[in-house]
Amino acid sequence: MKKSTTPGTAPIAVDLSGRATGHVVEVAGTGVHYWDYAPVEWTPATRTIVMVHGFRGDHHGLERVVELLPDHRIIMPDLPGFGASPAFDHTEHSVDGYGEFLAGFLDALALGAGTVLLGHSFGSIVASHFTASHPGRVHPLVLVNPIAAPALEGPSGVMTKLAVFYYWAAAKLPAPLGNALLRNWLIVHAMSMAMAKTRDKALLAFIHGQHHAYFSDFANRDMLLESFRASVSGTVRQVADRLTLPVLLVAGALDEIATLPNQHKLVNLLPDGELVVIGDVGHLIHYETPLPAAQAIDSFLERHPAP
Structure with missing residues (x-):
């Protein structure tokens, strides 16, 4: 159970202890940690959904959505280099590299062609490129906050250029200084504040708590720079x-x-x-508006059963 609170407000908690089991599976020589969330009840309509988290995240970030999909089995790895999973030994942390991992992960767990694939943010790039390269491997595809255009385009282009410099500088500095910069509390908090749109104090406290707890849980600065470059180019x-x-x-x-x-x-x-737009939310649908997101996913899966 993970809680975060602000004085005078009720804390937000995610409790999936009755559904979640942690596992480790070897994929191309990397021992990847993943979590398997069983449905509350298995029915003929139960689907298996593999979720791919975003850049600098891990499996915790999508758990509010998981909680609201009780009828389905959810499988969620920490991508190599993030969370509890070690970095690749010999594979680049790129869109193609993560796509190769995803192929091996599905095979290792013997997940068939009726598996639903979901990707959030950077995970949307990985999931879509994998699906395009492996037609018929999953069905259907769900993309939350999908990256539809290069990060250097549009209103956030200037901020992206600053981020490029930030990750580049962290990689060039001596290791202790570079890692300290990447994990700097104020910078992580600024990132969290920039993405959050809600004014709900309890929800803001939960979001900031999640980012501070997990946003700096990456294997090393070299893999982080590789995956960042992938996130802004794909x-x-x-x-x-x-x-x-x-x-x-x-x-x-x-x-x-x-x-x-x-x-x-x-x-x-x-x-x-098919496009579903959720109002009054930005890039943190998985934290701020998980209910309408889960409802949209449920409805979509009802209309697109396994082949």
Whole structure:
């Protein structure tokens, strides 16, 4: 159970202890940690959903959505280099590298073609590129806060350039200074504040608590720089026309990283795409508005059963 609180407000808690079991599986020589969340009750409609978290996150970030999908089995790894999973030994922490990992992960767990794949933010890039390169491997695809255009474009382009310099500088500094910069409390807090749109004090406290607890849990600065470069160079748009399966986009109306105009452009590029826009939220749908996101996912899966 994870709690965060502000004086005078009720704390927000996520409790999946009755559903979650932790495991380690070896994929291409890397011992990857993953969590398996059983459905409350197995039914013919139960689906298996593999979730891919975003940059600098781990499996904790999507647990508010998991909690609201009690009818489905959810499997969520910490991507190599993040959370409890060690970095790749010989593979680059790139979109292709994580795609190769995802292929091996699905095979290692013997997950079939009816598996649902969900990616959030950077995870949307990994999930979409994997799906485009492995047609028929999963069905369908769900992308939350999908990265529809290069990060250097649009209103956040200047901030992205500053972030590029931040990660580059951290990699060039002596290791103790570089790691201290990457894990600096004030910088992590500033990132958290910039992304959050809610004014709910309890929810803000929960979001900031989550970011401070898990945002700095990465293996080393070299893999972080590799994955950051992947996160600002890759997009879902690059492979949109190759995503021939049903695809659900869940977008935030106030998202300054994956902006709404670009979501409308992206859905028009998809052969079988659907866009759900959630109001009054930005890039933290998984924290701020998990209920409408989960409802959209449930509805989408009902209309797109396993092949």
